[in-house]
Amino acid sequence: MTTTHHVGDPCWMELASPDPAAAETFYGPLFGWEFADVDGLAGYRLIISAGRPVGGLLPASGREEGWLPYLKDRDLTRTLGRVLDDEDQLVVAPTQVGALGVKAVIAVQGVVGLWQPGTAPGACWDDGPGTPAWVGFRTFDVAETGRFYRRQLRWRIGTRYDPVVTMGGPPFYVATDRAGITEEVSCLRDDDPRWADIHIRVAEAGGFPDRVLELGGTVELEAWDTPAGRVQVITDPQGCELSLLSGAPTDPVMIWGPGQPVG
Incomplete structure (x- = not known):
């Protein structure tokens, strides 16, 4: 199956690991993943x-360890010129990933990657177990963050919910068909907005x-x-x-209460 990725869609993911060999040993058996070298890009x-x-x-070098999603972009040079206000917001400069594409990482309204496709239009998305299926984002200002991703990175936002604020869940939810933004309400978290995590499709999370x-x-x-389905964090x-x-x-109405769709 070939996945169609619109501009702004999550279309790629990367793991910056302190021990890539150990990561392969863990994720290979867990998801049935295989790993291969990329021509022209050592490591x-x-x-x-x-x-x-x-x-x-x-x-892991040059940016924080962990998983990072990438959004599809047609012209990295143009996008970076438009969205960056400070050179420190460019975490990883445009880098050729063999013939697969060109990537960059920015830190504006959270840390996120941008992917300009080459031979790889992007990842196979939500097409059975082992494929990426959802990306979650937390922020202290869902309206500002939503505006940035919609206007600057071309998110196709389809729904906004404004449920009653309770201790049991976030008070806002903005979604595309591949990603969501929720407002962070925890008094224990005081960092900048960030991508919460990437979700990998499995047959049954509880198993x-x-x-x-x-x-x-x-x-x-x-x-x-x-709203994306049943989630478990590992x-x-x-x-x-x-x-x-x-x-x-x-x-989301079943989780948080009534909301309002947006066109």
């Missing part, structure tokens, strides 16, 4: 699910904890229902966080 490994590219694995533990990982949170043996996603989307 960069392609992540392959059922014969289809879904992302990249590289040593993975034993396997995660056997492979040396950690189950951080028990599974719970979200970390790999190097401490990098990732979410598992299973089941059908859950109507």
